Amino acid sequence: MTSPYPHLLSPLDLGFTTLPNRVLMGSMHTGLEERGDWERVATYYAERARGGAGLIVTGGMAPNPEGAVFAGAAGLFTDQDIANHRLLTGRVHDAGGKIAMQILNAGRYAYVKDCVSASAIKSPISPFVPRELDEEGIEKQLDDYATAAARAHEAGYDGVEVMGSEGYLINQFLCLHTNHRTDRWGGSYENRMRFAVEAVRRVREAVGKDFIVIYRISLIDLVPNGQTWDQVLQLARAIEEAGATILNTGVGWHEARVPTIATSVPRAAFSWVTRKLMGTVGIPVITSNRINTPDVAETLLAEGCADMVSMARPFLADPDFVNKAAAGRADEIAPCIGCNQACLDHTFTGKISTCLVNPRACYEDELSYTPTDAPRSVAVVGAGPAGLMAALVADWRGHKVTLFERDTQIGGQLNMARVIPGKEEFHGLVAWFETMIARSRIDLRLNTDATPDALDGFDEVILASGVVPRDPHIPTRPGASVLTYVDVLRGGAEVGARVAVVGAGGIGFDVAEFLTHQGVSPTLDLEEWKREWGVTDPQLAPGGLATPEPPAPARAVTLLQRKSERPGKRLGKTTGWIHRTSLAARQVKMLGGVGYREITPDGIVLETDKGEELLPVDTVVLCTGQESLRSLADALQARGRGVHVIGGADVAAELDAKRAIDQGARLAAAL
Numbered sequence: 001m002t003s004p005y006p007h008l009l010s011p012l013d014l015g016f017t018t019l020p021n022r023v024l025m026g027s028m029h030t031g032l033e034e035r036g037d038w039e040r041v042a043t044y045y046a047e048r049a050r051g052g053a054g055l056i057v058t059g060g061m062a063p064n065p066e067g068a069v070f071a072g073a074a075g076l077f078t079d080q081d082i083a084n085h086r087l088l089t090g091r092v093h094d095a096g097g098k099i100a101m102q103i104l105n106a107g108r109y110a111y112v113k114d115c116v117s118a119s120a121i122k123s124p125i126s127p128f129v130p131r132e133l134d135e136e137g138i139e140k141q142l143d144d145y146a147t148a149a150a151r152a153h154e155a156g157y158d159g160v161e162v163m164g165s166e167g168y169l170i171n172q173f174l175c176l177h178t179n180h181r182t183d184r185w186g187g188s189y190e191n192r193m194r195f196a197v198e199a200v201r202r203v204r205e206a207v208g209k210d211f212i213v214i215y216r217i218s219l220i221d222l223v224p225n226g227q228t229w230d231q232v233l234q235l236a237r238a239i240e241e242a243g244a245t246i247l248n249t250g251v252g253w254h255e256a257r258v259p260t261i262a263t264s265v266p267r268a269a270f271s272w273v274t275r276k277l278m279g280t281v282g283i284p285v286i287t288s289n290r291i292n293t294p295d296v297a298e299t300l301l302a303e304g305c306a307d308m309v310s311m312a313r314p315f316l317a318d319p320d321f322v323n324k325a326a327a328g329r330a331d332e333i334a335p336c337i338g339c340n341q342a343c344l345d346h347t348f349t350g351k352i353s354t355c356l357v358n359p360r361a362c363y364e365d366e367l368s369y370t371p372t373d374a375p376r377s378v379a380v381v382g383a384g385p386a387g388l389m390a391a392l393v394a395d396w397r398g399h400k401v402t403l404f405e406r407d408t409q410i411g412g413q414l415n416m417a418r419v420i421p422g423k424e425e426f427h428g429l430v431a432w433f434e435t436m437i438a439r440s441r442i443d444l445r446l447n448t449d450a451t452p453d454a455l456d457g458f459d460e461v462i463l464a465s466g467v468v469p470r471d472p473h474i475p476t477r478p479g480a481s482v483l484t485y486v487d488v489l490r491g492g493a494e495v496g497a498r499v500a501v502v503g504a505g506g507i508g509f510d511v512a513e514f515l516t517h518q519g520v521s522p523t524l525d526l527e528e529w530k531r532e533w534g535v536t537d538p539q540l541a542p543g544g545l546a547t548p549e550p551p552a553p554a555r556a557v558t559l560l561q562r563k564s565e566r567p568g569k570r571l572g573k574t575t576g577w578i579h580r581t582s583l584a585a586r587q588v589k590m591l592g593g594v595g596y597r598e599i600t601p602d603g604i605v606l607e608t609d610k611g612e613e614l615l616p617v618d619t620v621v622l623c624t625g626q627e628s629l630r631s632l633a634d635a636l637q638a639r640g641r642g643v644h645v646i647g648g649a650d651v652a653a654e655l656d657a658k659r660a661i662d663q664g665a666r667l668a669a670a671l
């Protein structure tokens with residue numbers, strides 16, 4: 001049989017060892033290591049090794065406390081640490097995998113007060129001013145990289161990744177942005193790159209020759225005073241010389257004002273930068289960022305953009321990514337939609353990472369879909385995310401499932417998300433649900449209202465009937481144009497040139513985005529996206545930064561809310577700033593602390609601290625939250641029937657697909 005992905009699935013010979021394919025599971029912090037439950041850590045990585053990842057890289061491990069991303073972050077300091085890590089490397093090897101440990105010294109990004117850097121310059125994303133390292137301090141930091149690598153070797157790892165990008169310590173030495181030194185570690189580029197090269201040289205010396213040393217190189221810094229392309233090339237060659245086995249691509253500093261992995265970033269948006277490196281060094285080169293399907297990965301390799309592809313979040317979404325691709329079942333891969341909602345947003349709020357589309361991620365020991373020994377007939381009402389996941393998990397476990405959906409298609413609220421420019425990945429999620437249902441034994445009944453009578457005879461009833469938009473009951477004069485977000489996003493209702501969006505939650509932001517765009521979404525047009533965010537070739541401008549040129553908005557939109565806090569404050573921790581920046585670029589006005597007196601044909605009359613004010617608009621769009629749709633539950637309960645209510649039908653407030661899918665999966669896993 002010919003391989004469905006001949007480039008992706010071909011081995012990579014590193015001389016002393018061979019990787020079975022070109023897929024690197026990239027480094028991700030999950031928060032598991034810090035909990036101290038190393039069995040759980042081992043299970044998480046072993047499942048990904050069994051799923052076929054060619055090489056896994058762990059989350060960043062601190063080489064010393066001052067370089068830890070936060071106080072107490074995992075590292076490899078003591079004999080007990082080595083024993084813990086040995087447990088996980090052993091389990092990965094038993095599963096047939098290979099694993100490298102990332103050594104991450106966060107420098108001024110370390111959320112600890114004794115953090116260190118090249119110069120004492122505070123980062124905009126940390127409250128701590130780093131201590132400028134003196135000569136002795138630099139020696140210590142370099143030795144700590146080597147010691148961490150030696151310990152990783154002792155703990156059974158197949159290699160290490162030296163984190164040299166994303167604005168962490170090594171990157172801080174490389175760039176004038178953060179390195180103002182005048183000694184032999186600052187000034188000329190040769191001096192600034194000495195720290196990076198020396199770190200790799202000492203790591204290689206510490207681990208001997210038959211050990212993988214990956215260096216993650218910042219190819220495009222995306223900050224002012226970033227590296228020029230000539231400097232990047234000079235560094236790449238020096239790092240190869242110093243003993244690296246592989247170069248991995250790093251993109252943008254964490255403080256960069258350009259999104260690099262969010263869902264609105266075009267797929268493989270930075271692989272053109274990796275391609276520029278190809279042929280300039282003799283060691284393999286890995287590309288990364290927003291690569292989430294085997295087809296995209298295969299195309300990148302076939303086009304010569306890289307020797308290997310790194311995917312991180314896709315392995316949270318589906319640990320069997322590679323095996324499914326190899327078996328010709330790529331359409332069954334649960335897609336990472338780039339939302340960050342359950343992975344990065346969790347990390348940055350101190351929670352364990354998991355995945356919106358795969359609630360088992362990092363909970364493998366606790367949530368399993370084991371076959372039932374007492375199959376039952378299960379009715380699921382509503383084919384939105386909660387109902388779909390409940391139906392699938394119940395089916396996988398051997399229950400006999402009937403899924404009722406009033407609409408002509410499955411997806412529920414996902415069908416609104418997927419029409420928003422920048423949220424195209426939701427198409428993939430709906431398509432995945434369609435595929436999985438088609439390959440299941442689920443009896444899907446579209447265009448069907450589930451009545452209490454129709455639900456008689458089922459052993460279990462799961463109600464996932466969703467939500468309806470909340471009516472805020474704003475007095476409205478005849479002739480005024482008032483729509484709900486459903487009218488706009490699903491009904492194709494006509495919207496005027498001047499619009500007031502009432503309600504600035506996630507959906508208000510989405511609607512504002514939808515109404516100000518015209519033409520092809522920048523997420524599907526890389527050059528347009530680069531223009532909008534000011535990304536250019538680092539050969540033309542240091543760090544790859546240009547002046548952003550956002551397109552003219554399609555409409556004049558004002559986004560309103562009653563709370564006086566900054567609109568958008570409660571959006572995702574890692575993505576809120578992107579939504580706010582994008583709307584500001586489209587000249588959306590945001591007004592908080594207003595009341596709504598009435599809507600007239602001339603606009604909306606607001607109560608502000610200056611008194612009553614008419615905001616002249618042609619259309620008002622209500623995005624004022626939702627209410628549960630659960631009349632069927634009441635009818636069933638009145639008949640004395642037990643019913644499981646999940647998703648928005650259960651609690652409408654702050655409902656999102658993450659909570660819906662998680663609730664559906666957990667309920668069905670327990671049936």
Ligand code: NAP
Pocket residue numbers: 470471472502503504505506507508510560561562563571572623624625626653654655656
């Ligand atoms: P939401 O986040 O609850 O926002 C509803 C908005 O309506 C708020 O701004 C609220 O602000 C206003 N509002 C509520 N009741 C009102 C009333 N009676 N009169 C006037 N205004 C009222 O709901 P949503 O925007 O519909 O989003 C639903 C869920 O989907 C949320 O959990 C959201 O996080 C999620 N979602 C997330 C994203 C994302 O980008 N991550 C995108 C879409 C949806 P005031 O009370 O201050 O006026």
Ligand code: SF4
Pocket residue numbers: 313314316317335336337338339340341342343344354355356357358
């Ligand atoms: Fe991808 Fe979202 Fe899952 Fe994170 S939570 S892995 S971004 S789908």
